Amino acid sequence: MTENMKEKIVQSVPQTGFFGHPKGLFTLFFTEFWERFSYYGMRAILIYYMYYELSQGGLGLDETTANSIFAIYGSLVYMSGIIGGWVADRLLGTSRTIFYGGIFIMLGHIVLSLPGSLTALFISMALIVIGTGLLKPNISSVVGDLYSNEDQRRDAGFSIYYMGINMGSFIAPIIVGTIGQNYNFHLGFGLAAIGMLFGLIIFLLTKKKNLGLAGTFVPNPLPQEERKKVFGTIGAVVLTAGLIGAYAIDKGYLNIERFILLVSILGIVIPVLYFIFMYRSPKTTNTERSRLIAYIPLFIAAMMFWAIQEQGSNILATYADKRTQLDFAGFKLAPALFQSLNPLFIIMFAPVFAWLWVKLGNRQPSTPKKFAIxxxxxxxxxxxxxxxxxxxxxxxxxxxxxxxLSFFLVVIGELLLSPVGLSATTKLAPAAFSAQTMSLWFLTSASAQAINAQVVRFYSASTEIYYFGIIGGLSILLGFLLFALSPQIQKLMKGVN
Structure with a gap:
């Protein structure tokens, strides 16, 4: 997408109307609010649904397998953003891709809401993986389209958008978690489906007036004469993979453990190939190549961060269920309620950080230093x-x-890294790969959870001290290293702060 096109998009968006920010932020804020309500409501009870006994309404998996499946599921959700970025960049544009993604997510939750077996769980997971891949990176990319690159409100806008994400994430475990654990898991999953429906309705009713041209252009359209060849290749690959997978399962070569290992490997290989592809593309300029090099240490840092943060939904969720005193201050706490702590703290402190970045202006820490802290x-x-x-x-x-306390500390880190990372990604992205680079940002979480699928196997009550100590110590060490390297990284960013 050219600079003139970006300027045309910004001019088409009403630049005030939502707390001093572009009016389109309202549409994206509430669409993502309901999408996150559906997703995190489901996640709040999913780990318990997997390892609770059949007599308790669960599937009866052992805890270690459930935690690994949970991590791989999270990895695939964000890994699928590659597909969503490609579809938006080459075929549909971000707006239409977002809508179709919401449809798939809603269908996935509907499948979960119906009593079923492990097979039904995997079908619902597949639908949600596809849907989130289509929706998640693209809706964040549209947020970036609302602002010019020089707009000082940009980081603050992403922080406000991030607060909307977490408002949905905060309410979901309280409503879906309480109903799912205390009454019926499937009823909880049904509420998640209704949440996604609300998000789709808001998006359809307000996008034309509020978003202008944002999300309507296809930045790197696939020529008509190439489409038949590309679609044929994709169909052949999918069919071949399906046949090989079916044969491997039938012969016992592919089981849950081996599938988890395969996805863990892909979680590392795919982002490496992605960086190489964009760096070597003739559509990437020399300045953009330098910015991609600068993005690599930020990517690694984000991987380390999400490897810790994402364990709040499986390892710490299991910890809440098995190791925590739930009778507290006269109340009986449901384990799922702890999943509301992360978004609650973000709601409380996101406005503070948004105000702080605007207040500091050009005096705020650089992006690499924010990541390090x-x-x-x-x-x-x-x-x-x-x-x-x-x-x-x-x-x-x-x-x-x-x-x-643990959730509070990781949230402070999240507010320093996640909204800033979203903003930096939109600024460092090569023009020909704008939506796909946002997909690359979400691969930080995919890669982290792919690694977690192997790491969580080492957690048990007897290994707690070593488990938390080694992972926490590695993160602190990497933070100090990144801080030391931040001046060199900043130079490679070529004017992006």
Whole structure:
């Protein structure tokens, strides 16, 4: 997309109307609010649905397998953003891709809402993986389209958008989690489907008036004469992979454990190939190549961060269920309620960070330094989990305030890294790969969770101290290293702050 086209898009969007930000931020804020309500509502009870006994309404998987499947599911959700970015960049544009993604997500939750077996779970997961891949990177890309690259409101706008994400994420575990755990898992999943429906309705009713031309252009359209060849190749690959997979399953060569290992490997290989492809593309300029090099350490740092943050939904969720004193201050706490802590703290502090970046203006820390500080806080969130096991051992139940502290620390890191990473990605992206580079940002989470699928196998009550200590220590060490390298990274960013 050319600079003239970007300027035309910005001019088509009403630039005020939502807390001093472009009016289109309202549409994207509430669409993503309901999408995250559906997704995190489902996630709040999914791990329990997998390992609770059949008599409790679950599927009866063992905890280690459930945690690995959960991590791989999260990895595939974000890995599929590659497909969504390609579809938006080459075929449909971001707006139409977002809508179709929401349809797939809603269908996935509907399948989960119906009583079924492990097969039904995997079908629903496949639908949600495809849908989130189509929707998630593209809706974030449209947020970037609302602002010019020089607009000082840009980082603040992403922080506000991020707050909308977390408002949906905060409410979901309280509503879906409570109903799912206390009454019926499938009823909870049904509420998640209704949430996505609300998001689709808001998007359809307000996008034309609020978004202008944002999301309507196809930045790197696939020529008509090439489409038949490309679609034929894709169909052949999908069919071949399906046949090979079916044969491998039938002969016992492919089982859950081997599939998890395969996805873990892909989680590392795919982003490497992605960087190489964009760097070597003739459509990428020399300045854009330099910015891609600068993006690599940011990508690695984000991987380390999400490897910790994403464990809040499986390892710390299991910790809440098995290791935490749930009778607290006269209340009986549901384990799923702890999933609301992360978005609650973001809702509380996102406005503070948004105000801070605007207040500091050009004096705010550079993007690499924000990432570095975020990594240190993420590491500390795991380090504090050593203390109760070290002081009282692993045989006694833990005060829930330790979990509260852990979630608080990782949120401070998240506010330093995640919205800033979204904003930096839109600014560092090569013009020909704008939506696909946003997909690359979401691959940081995919890669982290692909690694987590192997790492979570080492967690148990007896290994708590080593588990939290080693992972937390690595994050802090990487944070200090990134801080030291930040001046060199900043030079490679070629004027992007």
């Amino acid at each position: 975020g990594l240190v806080f993420a590491g500390l969130s795991f380090i504090v989990m050593i203390i109760p096991a070290y002081v009282n051992g692993t045989e006694t139940l833990v005060n829930p305030l330790w979990l509260v």
